[in-house]
Amino acid sequence: MEIRLKRGPEEPVEIIKTDGPVRAELLVKQYGGGLPYDILAVRVDNQVKELTEILEGDCDVEFLDMRDHGANLIYQRSLSLIYLKAVEDVLGKVTVVIENSLNKGLFTEIKLPEVITQQQLDAVSARMQQLIDGDLPIIREKLPREEVIGVLRSRGYIKKAELLEGRPNLEEATLYELEGYKNFFFGSMVPSTGYIRHFELRKYRRGVILRFPYPTDPGRVPEYEDEPKLCAAFGESKNWHKLLGVEYLSDLNRKVGNGEFKEIALLSEALHEKKITEMADEICRGGKRIILIAGPSSSGKTTTARRLCIQLQVNGKKPIYLGTDDYFVERPETPLDEKGEPDFEVLEAVDIKLFNEHMNSLLAGQEVDIPEFDFINGTKIFGKRITSITQDQPIVIEGIHALNQELTKYIDDEWKYRIYISPFVQLNMDNHNRIATTDARMLRRMIRDSRSRGKTAHRTIAEWPKVRKGEDKNIFPFNGEADVLFNTALAYELCILKKYAMPLLEQVKPGEREYSEASRLRKMLYFVESVEDDSVVPNNSILKEFIGGSIFVE
Numbered sequence: 328m329e330i331r332l333k334r335g336p337e338e339p340v341e342i343i344k345t346d347g348p349v350r351a352e353l354l355v356k357q358y359g360g361g362l363p364y365d366i367l368a369v370r371v372d373n374q375v376k377e378l379t380e381i382l383e384g385d386c387d388v389e390f391l392d393m394r395d396h397g398a399n400l401i402y403q404r405s406l407s408l409i410y411l412k413a414v415e416d417v418l419g420k421v422t423v424v425i426e427n428s429l430n431k432g433l434f435t436e437i438k439l440p441e442v443i444t445q446q447q448l449d450a451v452s453a454r455m456q457q458l459i460d461g462d463l464p465i466i467r468e469k470l471p472r473e474e475v476i477g478v479l480r481s482r483g484y485i486k487k488a489e490l491l492e493g494r495p496n497l498e499e500a501t502l503y504e505l506e507g508y509k510n511f512f513f514g515s516m517v518p519s520t521g522y523i524r525h526f527e528l529r530k531y532r533r534g535v536i537l538r539f540p541y542p543t544d545p546g547r548v549p550e551y552e553d554e555p556k557l558c559a560a561f562g563e564s565k566n567w568h569k570l571l572g573v574e575y576l577s578d579l580n581r582k583v584g585n586g587e588f589k590e591i592a593l594l595s596e597a598l599h600e601k602k603i604t605e606m607a608d609e610i611c612r613g614g615k616r617i618i619l620i621a622g623p624s625s626s627g628k629t630t631t632a633r634r635l636c637i638q639l640q641v642n643g644k645k646p647i648y649l650g651t652d653d654y655f656v657e658r659p660e661t662p663l664d665e666k667g668e669p670d671f672e673v674l675e676a677v678d679i680k681l682f683n684e685h686m687n688s689l690l691a692g693q694e695v696d697i698p699e700f701d702f703i704n705g706t707k708i709f710g711k712r713i714t715s716i717t718q719d720q721p722i723v724i725e726g727i728h729a730l731n732q733e734l735t736k737y738i739d740d741e742w743k744y745r746i747y748i749s750p751f752v753q754l755n756m757d758n759h760n761r762i763a764t765t766d767a768r769m770l771r772r773m774i775r776d777s778r779s780r781g782k783t784a785h786r787t788i789a790e791w792p793k794v795r796k797g798e799d800k801n802i803f804p805f806n807g808e809a810d811v812l813f814n815t816a817l818a819y820e821l822c823i824l825k826k827y828a829m830p831l832l833e834q835v836k837p838g839e840r841e842y843s844e845a846s847r848l849r850k851m852l853y854f855v856e857s858v859e860d861d862s863v864v865p866n867n868s869i870l871k872e873f874i875g876g877s878i879f880v881e
Contacts, residue, residue: 330354330382333389335362352378352518355390364392364545365524367401367517373842377401377515379467393545396792397843400763402539403433405465405517406526407759410435410537412508413454418447422483424758425537427561427751431549432538433761434531434561442533452528458505462521466504475500478509486757487511489577490854513760513851532558543799557751560812564752567598573818576756580856583822592863595817599869603631606746606811607638615744616690616721618646621729621805622748623798625771627815627869631748632725633879634867644721647714651726651734653698654682658705672797674728678707683737686724689716690742727797730805747809750816756854765795766848767816767824771873774827778875784831788841815869822858827874829857 330343332354343358351369355378359366369376370389375397382388391398407425414423414437422438437443470478472491479488491500491511502509503516517523527538527548541549571594573579582591610618620632632648639646655661655671656678664670685695694715698707716722728734730745750771753762769791776782806812829852835845864870871877 328382329385331387332358333387334358335390335392336394348381348383350378351376351380351382351388354382354388359390362390362392364394365522366390366392367398367522368395368515370395370397370843373837373840374846375401375515375843377467378518393540394542396542397847399542401515401517402523404512404514405520406523406537406539407433408465408503408505408508408510408512408516409455409458409520409523410451410528411510411759412505413451413458415508416454417450420483422758425761426534426565426755427761428764429558429561430529430531430536430538430552430554431541432527432529432536434534434536434558436534443530443535445530448528448530448535455526455528459520459523462519463506464519465516467516468502468504469499470502472497472500475502475511478502479511482509484511484758486575486577487759490580490757493577493580493856494854510759513756513854514847554807556807556809556812560814561752564814564816567595568754568818570598571595571818573754575758576754576762576821576854579754579819579822580854583856583858588819588822588858589863592817592819595819596865596868599815599817600634602813603634604638604641606744606813607635607642609811610639610721610744611642611644613744616742617686617735617738618721618723618744618746619729619735620723620725620746620748621727621731621802621809622815623727623768623802624794625768625775625873626749627771627872628725628748630867630869630872630877630879631746631813631815632723635746636723639721639723644719645717646721646723647716648723648725649697651677651682651724651728653700653707654678654685655700655705655707657707661705672727672801674731674733674801677726677728677734679734679736683735686722686735686738689714689722690738692716692718727802730808731801732805732808745809746811746813747806748813748815749806750814750820751812752814753816754818754821756851762821762851764816766851767820770821770824770828770848773831774824775873777827777831778873783834784828784845785835785839785841788835788844817868817870819858820870821852821855823861823864823870823874825852825855825857826859826861828852 328345332341332343355366368391372386393399393402411423424436426434476488476491525540525548529536538548568574622628636646636648654677661669662673662675688695696709697712697714698709699711701708750767751764753764753767755761773784773787776787832845832849835842866876866878872880
């Protein structure tokens with residue numbers, strides 16, 4: 328049996344011969360020495376597999392540590408299982424909800440009569456460490472669907488049971504067991520608790536943050552940074568979901584099945600419009616004139632900016648709209664990345680001096696020749712947008728660096744109003760299984776890439792790590808600068824995105840490296856009730872920016 332082994336992303340391929348079938352974990356123990364980080368999973372012929380996988384024939388194998396997205400999710404799930412087991416051991420069978428990402432971790436709530444004490448939390452943390460030190464097996468068992476549903480209902484995991492009940496064609500489901508504690512997760516685990524080396528529990532308001540290493544630095548838990556504005560935005564979105572009556576995916580599926588989808592869609596859109604109206608009102612009350620909008624890829628920046636302009640007009644203003652892309656430096660001056668290719672994501676790709684000069688001149692009532700950037704020839708074109716504004720006109724500016732103080736460092740702060748947008752609260756699958764915001768954004772981008780840029784899902788998935796790397800450097804560190812955070816997720820959007828995304832994901836073939844990620848997204852969408860008729864989605868919706876038909880985007 329021949330195994331073409333790649334020990335890591337930068338490692339060469341080695342040819343390994345074995346006498347017969349071999350367990351992936353044993354292969355890691357034999358050939359994983361000297362690697363910088365613990366191996367958590369393997370990619371076998373472009374599919375992410377647990378280390379318990381038995382390799383039975385010639386295959387390509389790659390070792391995966393936390394720097395790989397699939398392995399990172401495995402770490403999070405496994406840590407969550409240990410956390411839930413420890414809470415039950417220490418506090419009894421109380422309800423635990425894993426809600427959303429926050430402060431480089433997961434915000435959770437332990438439903439006790441009173442807020443959890445530090446002493447109780449220390450006991451949970453000590454029990455987790457005890458479980459980890461014991462290197463206890465995490466047992467994976469495939470069972471008939473009905474049997475799994477019975478176990479979940481007996482434990483009070485009603486939302487998990489409802490999701491499985493909604494998929495009668497699913498014959499089997501997987502339970503994971505740790506020292507008698509059984510639960511259902513949408514994805515793989517590590518073989519034993521000893522693989523989870525780093526974690527931290529931290530009391531936060533009425534909940535607990537479960538913290539773990541970041542993919543860019545898998546060897547330690549990152550320094551703690553409070554994100555109070557993000558926490559407040561999560562609270563607002565949680566209230567939205569309660570108002571809609573769709574706290575989890577099974578709730579949404581049920582409403583779709585009951586013919587209540589139209590009401591959910593219209594209410595969701597109304598909540599968005601209400602938030603945009605509130606921002607416009609606050610801008611006008613404060614006399615702000617430079618409105619800066621930033622957010623990661625596929626957040627809906629263009630639609631949000633255009634809708635904000637309309638609400639400002641309702642307030643009697645006449646805003647002008649600008650994108651920072653028109654202020655790129657000339658192509659020969661564009662910084663290069665580590666591969667020697669033009670890097671348009673870094674701040675240095677923007678002509679900061681000219682941008683500030685133009686904005687200050689506009690604020691002063693002077694006439695300005697605003698450029699248009701020619702992306703084909705890599706140069707700014709002047710003479711087409713000669714503009715001046717009155718003292719009452721705001722300028723709405725959208726761009727990835729809009730919240731970076733360096734971009735507007737020569738503009739007086741008293742004029743600025745900063746908005747950070749992202750679909751950062753998705754409707755979770757159940758109490759313990761989240762739908763990552765990065766997944767929602769990738770689906771949005773994939774659909775738009777296919778529709779307007781002719782890109783395959785394979786290519787979108789392949790480019791995503793580079794997109795995420797740029798966001799980590801240029802966007803996420805600055806969300807704390809915002810005056811307001813706007814969650815652009817719509818509670819109903821996965822029902823709409825599914826019909827567009829599934830055919831694209833199915834085109835990714837097993838022979839392609841991106842197949843494992845496409846397969847994971849398909850499995851997630853399998854549990855989403857699809858809505859084929861999307862005529863209820865208004866033409867000014869953020870969703871239309873991606874599925875097509877937007878009144879704001881050509």
